[in-house]
Amino acid sequence: MPTFVYMTRCDGCGQCVDICPSDIMHMDSVVRRAYNIEPNMCWECYSCVKACPHNAIDVRGYADFAPLGHSVRVQRDEEKGVIAWRIIFRNGEKDMTLLAPITTKPWGQAIPQLADESEPSQEMRDSQHLFNEPKYIRLDDGGLHTLESNGLKLKAGVYY
Amino acid sequence: MAYKTIIEDGIDILVAGAGLGGTGAAFESRYWGKDKKIVVAEKANIDRSGAVAQGLYAINCYMGTRFGENNPEDHVRYARIDLMGMVREDLLFDMARHVDSTVHQFEEWGLPLMRNPKTGAYQREGRWQIMIHGESYKPIVAEAAKKSADKVFNRVCLTHLLMDESKPNRVAGAVGFNVRTGNYHVFKSKAVIVAAGGASNIYKPRSVGEGAGRVWYAPWSSGSAYGLLIGAGAKMTQMENRIVLARFKDGYGPVGAYFLHLKTYTQNCNGEEYESNWWPQLQEMVGKEYLDPEASSLTHRPIPTCLRNHALINEVNAGRGPIHMITMEAFQDPHLEEIGWHNFLGMTVGQAVLWAATDVDPKNENPELTTSEPYVMGSHATGCGAWCSGPEDISPPEYFWGYNRMTTVEGLFGAGDAAGGTPHAFSSGSFTEGRLAAKAACKYIDDGKAEGIRISDEQIEQRRAEIYKPMEHYRVYRNEITAGSVNPNYINPRQGLDRLQKLMDEYCGGVTVSYMTNDKLLHIGLKKMKVLEEDLEKIAAENIHELLRAWELKHRHLTSEAVMQHTLFRKETRWPGYYYRGDAMKVDDQNWHVLTVSRRDPETGEYTMEKAPCYHLVEA
Numbered sequence: 005m006p007t008f009v010y011m012t013r014c015d016g017c018g019q020c021v022d023i024c025p026s027d028i029m030h031m032d033s034v035v036r037r038a039y040n041i042e043p044n045m046c047w048e049c050y051s052c053v054k055a056c057p058h059n060a061i062d063v064r065g066y067a068d069f070a071p072l073g074h075s076v077r078v079q080r081d082e083e084k085g086v087i088a089w090r091i092i093f094r095n096g097e098k099d100m101t102l103l104a105p106i107t108t109k110p111w112g113q114a115i116p117q118l119a120d121e122s123e124p125s126q127e128m129r130d131s132q133h134l135f136n137e138p139k140y141i142r143l144d145d146g147g148l149h150t151l152e153s154n155g156l157k158l159k160a161g162v163y164y
Numbered sequence: 165m166a167y168k169t170i171i172e173d174g175i176d177i178l179v180a181g182a183g184l185g186g187t188g189a190a191f192e193s194r195y196w197g198k199d200k201k202i203v204v205a206e207k208a209n210i211d212r213s214g215a216v217a218q219g220l221y222a223i224n225c226y227m228g229t230r231f232g233e234n235n236p237e238d239h240v241r242y243a244r245i246d247l248m249g250m251v252r253e254d255l256l257f258d259m260a261r262h263v264d265s266t267v268h269q270f271e272e273w274g275l276p277l278m279r280n281p282k283t284g285a286y287q288r289e290g291r292w293q294i295m296i297h298g299e300s301y302k303p304i305v306a307e308a309a310k311k312s313a314d315k316v317f318n319r320v321c322l323t324h325l326l327m328d329e330s331k332p333n334r335v336a337g338a339v340g341f342n343v344r345t346g347n348y349h350v351f352k353s354k355a356v357i358v359a360a361g362g363a364s365n366i367y368k369p370r371s372v373g374e375g376a377g378r379v380w381y382a383p384w385s386s387g388s389a390y391g392l393l394i395g396a397g398a399k400m401t402q403m404e405n406r407i408v409l410a411r412f413k414d415g416y417g418p419v420g421a422y423f424l425h426l427k428t429y430t431q432n433c434n435g436e437e438y439e440s441n442w443w444p445q446l447q448e449m450v451g452k453e454y455l456d457p458e459a460s461s462l463t464h465r466p467i468p469t470c471l472r473n474h475a476l477i478n479e480v481n482a483g484r485g486p487i488h489m490i491t492m493e494a495f496q497d498p499h500l501e502e503i504g505w506h507n508f509l510g511m512t513v514g515q516a517v518l519w520a521a522t523d524v525d526p527k528n529e530n531p532e533l534t535t536s537e538p539y540v541m542g543s544h545a546t547g548c549g550a551w552c553s554g555p556e557d558i559s560p561p562e563y564f565w566g567y568n569r570m571t572t573v574e575g576l577f578g579a580g581d582a583a584g585g586t587p588h589a590f591s592s593g594s595f596t597e598g599r600l601a602a603k604a605a606c607k608y609i610d611d612g613k614a615e616g617i618r619i620s621d622e623q624i625e626q627r628r629a630e631i632y633k634p635m636e637h638y639r640v641y642r643n644e645i646t647a648g649s650v651n652p653n654y655i656n657p658r659q660g661l662d663r664l665q666k667l668m669d670e671y672c673g674g675v676t677v678s679y680m681t682n683d684k685l686l687h688i689g690l691k692k693m694k695v696l697e698e699d700l701e702k703i704a705a706e707n708i709h710e711l712l713r714a715w716e717l718k719h720r721h722l723t724s725e726a727v728m729q730h731t732l733f734r735k736e737t738r739w740p741g742y743y744y745r746g747d748a749m750k751v752d753d754q755n756w757h758v759l760t761v762s763r764r765d766p767e768t769g770e771y772t773m774e775k776a777p778c779y780h781l782v783e784a
Binding site: 095 | 268372
């Protein structure tokens with residue numbers, strides 16, 4: 005398919021349309037609910053599945069090699085910073101739940117506002133340093149690598 | 165058509181594409197250009213776009229210098245041997261010396277990096293890879309870019325770069341259209357950083373029908389990194405260096421963590437180790453310099469990835485397939501089993517779906533491996549991309565024209581898939597390249613190099629007409645037929661894509677010909693490519709979504725033509741396992757220990773090819 009939308013759960017909010025990287029989740033103009041307009045350009049990336057507030061989107065494995073009857077469901081919780089998976093095999097013999105963290109910091113707080121940082125000096129501009137370097141490279145006094153500092157020499161180009 | 169023209173003027177830095185490279189560029193631009201207007205244009209939604217949209221379970225490029233693990237020159241040596249000598253060592257060294265600071269920032273921003281409880285260092289998967297819980301990698305870096313940019317235009321697909329009319333060969337912005345509203349967007353900018361995607365789907369995929377989207381690299385990576393640059397007349401390098409991946413069959417699940425961390429290994433259908441059987445024959449072909457299994461086992465010098473592919477391909481062709489990944493041993497450990505599954509869920513959910521659907525439990529059954537169709541990219545383990553200037557403190561004269569990561573078009577910079585000759589950058593390296601390009605772009609503007617840019621209304625109008633032509637073409641001819649998609653006057657984007665894939669597959673060494681091509685095949689291919697180009701002028705788009713696909717196809721076409729031209733020019737099989745020149749099977753260091761560089765004349769479409777010297781920074 006690979007993604008499809010359950011008619012009774014979708015309320016047409018459009019969050020899947022907003023997030024799909026492949027631009028294939030669209031609104032059906034008659035039933036005003038989302039659907040996958042181009043299954044053969046779907047990567048099964050689950051971005052829409054994770055974004056759907058009603059768990060209305062599911063995935064059925066690609067028809068050219070995946071038999072029916074399996075299930076891989078997901079719940080991504082930004083507030084708790086975790087993602088939960090449940091995988092059920094076609095034969096029902098394996099039923100796994102797996103949990104993983106998605107972030108260690110609350111969203112919207114840990115990333116610096118570079119506009120508020122002090123203006124880089126001319127010396128910084130003329131150097132090879134990027135923002136917060138060399139501090140962030142080693143988190144100690146180590147400087148930036150150059151060819152000389154690493155005892156290297158540029159060998160002549162090979163040009164036939 | 166009633167689409168509005170929306171002009172964004174006075175931009176200093178336009179970031180084209182906001183995957184990992186673009187987010188890095190947007191973030192860093194703000195620091196060096198506090199007063200500058202920074203704008204991002206992304207064809208999807210920046211929160212989930214680019215190759216990392218789905219997530220990543222590992223950061224594949226981290227030196228660990230602070231833990232005494234590697235120095236930048238070690239990474240140069242590694243990438244050099246993996247690509248059989250052909251890399252831009254100045255760009256690689258430069259990326260490698262900065263990449264750790266990028267990764268340390270990611271951790272501070274909240275990306276969960278795993279740590280080794282014994283050493284306190286990041287949990288290594290391999291010498292260059294560290295393990296992360298990276299399902300939300302992209303949203304985290306997107307947040308950084310959104311905080312830095314003045315404006316982020318989501319759902320704007322850039323189709324062309326604008327050129328300055330007061331000075332030849334200088335960039336002046338870009339144009340494209342909004343895939344939701346259809347509006348025409350014009351970005352007038354002093355500098356442009358192209359950080360768009362490499363090319364999936366230019367070769368016929370192994371999957372068919374509904375499953376055609378199950379490719380290894382994201383199907384939305386449509387070669388815009390190359391289409392935009394080639395269209396503007398930038399010089400390209402290493403376009404022949406496409407990659408073929410050994411992956412779990414059908415799902416294309418990654419094997420890195422399996423090999424490196426879970427210590428799984430491969431066998432042929434008879435349960436035998438097969439790789440080493442192919443080394444003597446292969447050594448004849450590539451020389452001991454590139455394949456010395458004895459030295460490899462003593463020094464941790466890797467055997468180039470393409471050569472391992474060669475062994476797999478030939479073993480299967482010899483009738484001893486399938487190749488199995490031996491997972492049954494490792495998966496008896498519940499901890500390793502969990503890692504094995506998380507590895508897919510964090511970056512290739514489709515593989516988990518496949519195993520659940522086919523009742524393949526890797527704990528009880530060894531799954532099959534296969535090789536993928538080829539891909540063209542500059543950020544994974546291949547170095548396709550623009551011929552860019554290197555950093556001033558490292559680069560030799562042939563590699564240096566003033567601004568780090570600037571292409572041969574003034575004011576036009578490349579990062580990620582767009583920067584050529586810099587393989588093994590992966591996600592963290594692409595972000596770092598974006599940062600480097602951003603600093604250089606700010607300097608370029610501060611030096612007054614972008615003064616007096618002029619863009620005529622004529623240029624803008626001409627591009628507008630060109631962009632919407634597929635919709636116009638559809639409108640004019642659709643009523644000539646009753647219904648359906650068969651029309652004597654046009655093809656639709658899917659039909660065009662099928663044709664491109666068939667062409668590339670059969671004439672430029674795809675899966676169905678076992679990655680084999682030669683001079684004759686390439687000449688036929690190039691001829692057909694030109695005819696396809698003519699037909700692409702008649703492509704029809706029924707709606708805005710199809711217009712997006714039409715332009716993606718045009719970018720893929722430009723990319724493909726460059727791949728053919730480069731493959732024809734390099735008369736040797738430099739990377740057996742990625743492709744073979746049947747008429748020049750041996751590596752020919754005497755004539756071809758060089759980088760290949762091309763330029764397509766934007767006016768005539770003619771290609772000029774040249775060789776560029778390959779400099780080595782360090783002893784092997």
